[in-house]
Amino acid sequence: FWGLYAIKPFSSKVEMNLPQGVSIELLKRETQEGVEGAKVTFRLTRPHTAREDIDLGEGREAGKGVYATPAIQFPKEGRWKLQAMIETSEGKGYFEKELNAR
Known part of the structure; x- marks a missing residue:
């Protein structure tokens, strides 16, 4: 899966009170085009x-290859991990990125 696709880097800092x-932006590795659908x-x-896990459900497509979570307010400061399961016609991939809520 990850031989075909890549995730464009994004900021790991989030605002606590907002x-x-x-x-995330899903790109075709070969062409760097956004992946739709x-x-x-x-x-x-x-x-x-795992006590503080928050299932955010399916993200919405916010642009060509851009998939967004619903708006949430982080309940606690500190380290969080954003996990994503990505499904395309080519299969499934799993992604994880550490976030810092302040």
Whole structure:
């Protein structure tokens, strides 16, 4: 899966008191074009516990290859991990990025 696709880097800092979504951009590795029509399911988790996991459900397509979570307000400061399961006609891929809520 990751031989065909790439995720464009994005900021890992989020604002604590501001409801916001987090988005990823899925690109075709060979052409760097955005991938449309993927199904992307998101989850937020803390690095050392599953008690605070937040299932964000399926992201919305916000542009060509851009998939966004619903707007949320982070309940606690600190380290979080954004996890995504990405499905295309080529199969499934899993992605994880650490976020810092301040």
